[in-house]
Amino acid sequence: MKRPPKETQQSARSIGRRSLVIGASQLAMVGVLGWRMRSMQVDEGDIYRSLAEENRINMRLIAPARGLVFDRNGVPLAVNEQNYRVIITREDAGDVDDTLDRLARLINLSPEEVESAKAEMARRPAFVPVTVAERVPWDDVAKVTVNAPALPGITAEVGLSRHYPRGSDTAHVVGYVGPVSDYDLSKIEDPDPLLQIPRFQIGKTGVEAKYEDVLRGSAGTKRIEVNAAGRVMREIDREEGKSGADIQLAIDSRLQSYAEARLEGESASVVVMDLESGDLRAVASAPTFDPNLFVRGISGPDWRALNENKYRPLSAKTVQGAYPPGSTFKMVVAMAALESGLVGPEDTEYCPGYTEVGGTRFHCWKRGGHGNVNMHRSLQESCDVYYYEVSQKIGIDRIAEMARRLGVGVEHDVPMSAVSMGVAPDTQWKRDRYGEAWRIGDTVNASIGQGYVLATPLQLAVMSARLATGRDVRPRLVHSVGGVIQPSGAGEPMGLNENFLRRVRAAMFDVSNAQRGTGFGARIVAEGMQMAGKSGTSQVRRITAEERARGVTSNADLPWERRDHALWVNFAPYDNPRFAVSVVVEHGGGGSSVAAPIARDVTLQALYDGPPPLEAYPSNLRDAIAEQQKRIENHVARGMTASDRA
């Protein structure tokens, strides 16, 4: 349509005016945009800049190297071992199945390892490296490295893992580490962020657990740049953490290994204590287990085998086992009696072989009786009736107090797991525990270390040490932490009458060295090395009348679980005591026949700081001992190579 020039002009004018409005509003909008840009980029730029930094910079923790554990001579008991693992990164691997096939042809890979690696890769983003195999031998690492071009995405990596070179010999003392469990986390109020690291391991038992804070060290950090998907782009800087402090134990690993080997085949424990410092030279419990199994993650069958074993290999019987101390408790009663002033050292009791208390007949182990018995003879020949009578004169509370002073029924501060307190019962205890009044029969039972009395092997060793020194010797398991020597356990004089102590020690000497002493068969004959000891045989359960009728008269006729515990305590040398030793053989039978020889052998090893000369033994035993020493040496050597190989 043709438009007249006038209309064209009118249109152009109108468009010009309206364009001005449009242009002006557009300009206003551009102004708003520019102003917004300025305020965001210039005025608030710093805020956004720091937000951007927070966005891309991520702190990652670096696990510190765990502190090492040594024995008193610097022999490593817990170390960090370098091991190699083979990892695969999916996004670099190309055809994952094909690559893993080639890897499996090259190194030893189980189908399970391959499957679990594939499963983990499927779960995680393509850039996350996944472990295919752990603890790969060096040969395989070399093969992987050499064949790298054929194995895209696969690399060998070095890591640290805990290793216990002495294996099972120190398992109960040193303990072991394992991955952090939810239960562990729930126990800690303010968990160390380190615990969140996947596969981070913490101490689960023993020194590893008790000194976890010291051994763990503190986390290092590295700052890394990540993208929105969490992928690491590069490392910006890192601050190394502080390695955990090393711990030196008072344990003498050679003696410890000897003790473990000597206990082989028994369900038993040995404690060797240094009287000068309270150092625990050996704390051995048999049977034992390989702590390295736990570090790797113990298999179901292995775990069941350990857990269901009736000899309880996982239990540290030295501190967890609480046994009726039997006759080894008689020194406590003797000291309580003498200290009470109610009984003199030479006062005698008549032993007809039994005594009647409240209508119940209590027997002496010697049916025929001992006749007139004073304190010395009562210990030497272990007369029960003497203690039945004496305990009634002094009362249970005096006995319990003396027990606690000598270290039975009290807590000892040793960094091991589930340390038992034992029981030194008194009237108050029974009221609290059972809500019943203490009866005289309880006192009679307690006087020979039966009834409610319970002591751990550690407590028995402490008792022996305190009797030998008159000081309140305290057990010391850790010699130094991070180079700082721990306070000595030598202790202060306890204020016990030295004359009484001397008499008790002399009686203990005769237990071991007099013809009629119960421990004469396990004596030491080397001059200046003789030991003073006391046997104990504690009943787990009385032989019932019915059983007696069936002809069950001796221990050997009973099932293992119901046989007597064999106990022994001693110190040596008698003249100048250096070590206190306790031995408990669960359901082992007689203390003097089963426990005493073990104690003798371990004591001699401690005294000679190695295998003792055969001359230290009575001549009739030397051939058998020589045989035994050879066997144990082989055993120790074999055990060590076995755990080193593992």
Next chain:
Amino acid sequence: MSYLETNAKFVPTGFRKLLYLNWPVILLLAAVSSFGFLMLYSVAGGSATPWMEPQVKRFGVGMVAMLVVAMVPIWFWRNMALIAYGGSLALLVAVDMFGEVGMGAQRWIDLGPIRLQPSELMKISLVMFLAAYYDWLPLRRTSHPFWVLLPVVFISIPTLLTLAQPDLGTALLLLIGGATVMFAAGVHWAYFATVIAAGVGTIYAVFASRGTTWQLLKDYQYRRIDTFLDPSNDPLGAGYHITQAKIALGSGGWTGRGFMQGTQSRLNFLPEKHTDFIFTTLAEEFGFVGASTLLALYALIIFFCLVSAVNNRDRFASLVTIGIAMTFFLFFAVNMSMVMGLAPVVGVPLPLVSYGGSAMLVLLLAFGLVQSAHVHKPR
């Protein structure tokens, strides 16, 4: 026969037309596109693939197409307006029925080698058609209610169709682009005032009624509106993108972090960093200086277009230029407002900079019309 055709003998012909092209606009378009190439190279981590290279090729094709369109007399395009509008509308309907679903919305139609976005095409077609309508309509009828209602229907149909896809950004562009042509054509301002007042009133009523007995929308609808208007209510969903975009933009500071040094885009914090959110990368790496330079370039393109429109005495040529300029303006204004947190995220690309073939081609064709209008005026 319009004014121009009667004066056709004064219009440049043959190769002389090249001299009369709106060269400042061409240079500005090239400059803006170059910004785009640079950013696409950067967001790909310093690589021409996968984005910069195809974008450069498309720019080349688009420039040639623009020149071809520019060489064709403007009255030819005016005569094509109805066909263009009808065709685009048909494609839009087709897309609703057979279109492929991309990015959660039905937008594409697959024509063998080219994947076409009819809504893009509609942006020009609508402007062309409305300009032609007002060129045809006698001036005195411009504000007559019936002759106002008619273009409102022309605008509403494609707007509602794109809204149904749903493509809020394009619907908004069609609505405002069309309204701008009506406004420029001289429709009485009272109509606009009424519509704006009614719109504001409705919005006010919707919000004012919230929580009262006569509440106009359901509660969940209000919550959706809340999130749409202020994505920070939903920091892990819709809010995440906009928060990251603002961080990128703000952290650019005065001069930026340097080319290819932007951590937000480099480290993949930014969503759609090569398309709708490319401006944030630019602002992060070149700072306020770079971002405001781009804004100024855009503003200059609009300025030269408006100058060309005002100086053109042909009604269709002027209106089509103003309409296209407004559409172009809306592209970058909405996109920038969106990434700067001034407007909700509606999915509008940054014109000529964001990666995308359909949008770039259509925009350059539109500028072909602007050029044609500029060339074919009597000297």
